[in-house]
Amino acid sequence: MDSYVSLIDGFPLWLRVVLAIPGINNLVYGIYRIAKGRLIIGILWIIFGGWILSLIDIYTLLTKGKITFLV
Numbered sequence: 731m732d733s734y735v736s737l738i739d740g741f742p743l744w745l746r747v748v749l750a751i752p753g754i755n756n757l758v759y760g761i762y763r764i765a766k767g768r769l770i771i772g773i774l775w776i777i778f779g780g781w782i783l784s785l786i787d788i789y790t791l792l793t794k795g796k797i798t799f800l801v
Contacts, residue, residue, distance in 0.1 A: 731765035
């Protein structure tokens with residue numbers, strides 16, 4: 731799972747923002763959270779992820795350069 735986290739973290743910022751688009755975000759960053767050791771949050775992210783959670787991820791990517799919300 732560390733390789734998945736390294737892969738996502740190694741992508742350029744524009745690609746990580748594209749992956750944070752609603753629909754894609756649920757799966758990509760849900761698995762990312764699971765790989766970071768947040769199993770329950772990752773599963774909930776995959777099931778209930780939507781516009782609000784995607785906007786939060788996009789905001790944290792643009793302001794901090796990485797996903798920081800519930801990781």
